[in-house]
Amino acid sequence: MLEWWDIVLRLGVATLTSGAIGLNRDLHGKPIGLRTLGMVGLATSLVVLIASPASLEAGQLSDATSRVVQGILTGIGFLGAGVxxxxxxxxxxxxxxxxxxxxxxxxxxxxxLGHWRLVGIALVIALLLLMFGGPLERTLHGLFGGKPPDDTQPN
Incomplete structure (x- = not known):
């Protein structure tokens, strides 16, 4: 069984990192924000924890947890399609x-799953991409020609 501090850490980091992505979306005037994406991260982390807590302690991904992850990643597409x-x-x-x-x-x-280095690295890369990807796209379109995106706001 996982310790209380480990549960709080896993759920808390999921909520905070996902919320950071949501804050970026909100600051760009998008229809999704900190609360929505924070809840997505929290919910998915919670479902993974409940699927097979014993296998998580051993650092393995059980068959049950694997099926839960597959279901999450398939089903979450419907929420994404809504935006x-x-x-x-x-x-x-x-x-x-x-x-x-x-x-x-x-x-x-x-x-x-408690893979903290992956969380940290992925979050940094995602935030860099969200912050600098739009301006980089516009710069490259200017340098190499081509049709720039029609939107006036950065994504």
């Missing part, structure tokens, strides 16, 4: 936010 909006002239908006929903579910799973 994709088809606008006028066949424009699709919200793909980055949908990807963030899926990413925070993955972060929750990894927190539930």
């Amino acid at each position: 994709i909006v088809h606008g006028d002239q066949h424009k699709v908006k919200g793909l980055t936010s949908a990807a963030c929903v899926w990413f925070t579910a993955c972060i929750g799973v990894v927190c539930g």
Whole structure:
């Protein structure tokens, strides 16, 4: 059985890291934010913990936990699809936010498994991508030509 501090750590880190991604989305005026993605990370971490706490202590992924993870990652697509909006002239908006929903579910799973280095590295890379990816795309479009994205706001 996991210790109380380990449960709090796993659930807390899942909520905080997922919430950080949500804060980025909220600051960019997207329809998803800190609370929503924080809840996604918390819920997925919780489900992984409940699936097989004994195997988590041993550092293994049991068959039951593997099936739970597969179900989470399949089902979370429906939440992500809810933030994709088809606008006028066949424009699709919200793909980055949908990807963030899926990413925070993955972060929750990894927190539930207690792989802290993976959580830290993935969070840093994701935040760097979210902060600098849009400006980099626009710069590269300017350098190499091509049609820049139609949106005026960074994703």
